[in-house]
Amino acid sequence: MTLANILPANGMLKEPGPKQRISSIDILRGLVMLIMALDHVRDFFNFHHPEPTDLAVTTPLLFFTRWITHFCAPTFVFLSGISAYLAGTRRTKKQLSVFLLKRGLWLLAVEFLIITLAITLDPLYHIFILQVIWAIGGSMILLGLMVWLPLPVVAATGVVLVFGHNIFDLVKVPFINDTVAGKLLFSGAGFNGFIPFSKGRGMLAAYALLPWAGLMFIGYALGTLYTNSYDAAKRRKVLLYAGLGVLAMFFILRFLNGYGDPAPWSVQNTSALTIISFFNVSKYPPSLVYLSMTIGPALLILAGTEKISNKFASVLIVYGNVPFFYYLCHWYLLKILNVIAFYATGFKSSEIIGQHHMPPVFQPDEFGFGLGGVYLVWLLILVILYFPCRWYSKYKQSHSQWWLSYL
Secondary structure (H helix, E strand, O other), X not given: OOHHHHOOOOOOOOOOOOOOOOHHHHHHHHHHHHHXXXXXXXXXXXXXXXXXXXXXXXXXXXXXXXXXXXHHHHHHHHHHHHHHHHHHOOOOHXXXXXXXXXXXXXXXXXXXXXXXXXXXXXXXXXEEEEOHHHHHHHHHHHHHHHOOOOHHHHHHHHHHHXXXXXXXXXXXXXHXXXXXXXXXXXXXXXXXXXXXXXXXXXXXXXXXXXXXXHHHHHHHHHHHHHOOOOOHHHHHHHHHHHHHHHHHHHHHHHHHOOOOOOOOOOOOOOHHHHHHHHHOOOOOOOOHHHHHHHHHHHHHHHHHOOOOOOHHHHHHHHHHHOHHHHHHHHHHHHHHHHHHHHHHOOOOHHHOEOOOOOOOEOOOOOOOEOHHHHHHHHHHHHHHHHHHHHHHHHHHHHOOOHHHHHO
16 A cells, blocks of 8 residues: 555545435434334333243243344444445545544443443442443454455454354353453353452443454445445345345254354244244354344345335434434433333332442332333333434534534
């Protein structure tokens, strides 16, 4: 790479240009953001808090309520990779690298301090909860270092991480499951795994970084499909065939019950439970089968929504334009509604779980609603958040302050 490749004709570093909005990406991003809130509402408000993936207690509707939200995190990480590539078309390599590093660090700070506080209501931070924003922020930091490499190397690294990390299901390496670094990078502690710092303090690292980083690298490489010089008809065809191919890979790998997921499916007592077992794939860490199941439809939606223009698509675009703003707001709104519902349904402060220096949990076993109530609360949250999201979307379109790139 020569200096001429980095600098424009006048020899000056180029300023980041205006952000290019791609409606199909915003539609898909808005769709998964809406669906994502359903899973969190279920966590906060479902009566008795049954485990949707436990075949002994689940029902088809309960499993579906969890399963449909599986598409959210992979799609959002994947689209973040595409967006990173498009951001690079308006910046030099150095500017893009610095931007991704700074944004990644900012996301980590938000996950540790702002989102954890929303979930726990514990200003003393006895526990940190690392979820998808940790995965995106950490992946952006790694991508900020990788952008200096040739694009095929970035893509190949992503493919190796996504396709290869399930080898540790077959080859047991003590480092992967027995060390903090191994859990953070490869295996993930999951929501049942607590990594202690000291007595009464620690973190839940649900998302293993490297498999998610691999998915972002692949998204970054596919960002080339969205450059202005790429033929739109060809792009739709590539996305269509890629989506069908990835879905076919999911069904083949899952049917064979071999490589790609540590939890094999099996025939159950009923057809419904057998179907649930087949689609009950592993998210922590995200298995190859899980990512194939979720990214395949995402690619098909991208292929099919480029020319869509209707009221529902316009609503999705509102949320898709400001996903991080929506994500932050929905956590705090969820917690506020959780506390209001706790007291409104007759519970007392003495029934709050988590005394003695642990975060307060307003979810005793008898608290909550059935799935019908969960869906109603979900719809209420979507309606409430539409208006601030629409306002902020318009604000971003009419303003250019530097901090808007971070929210």
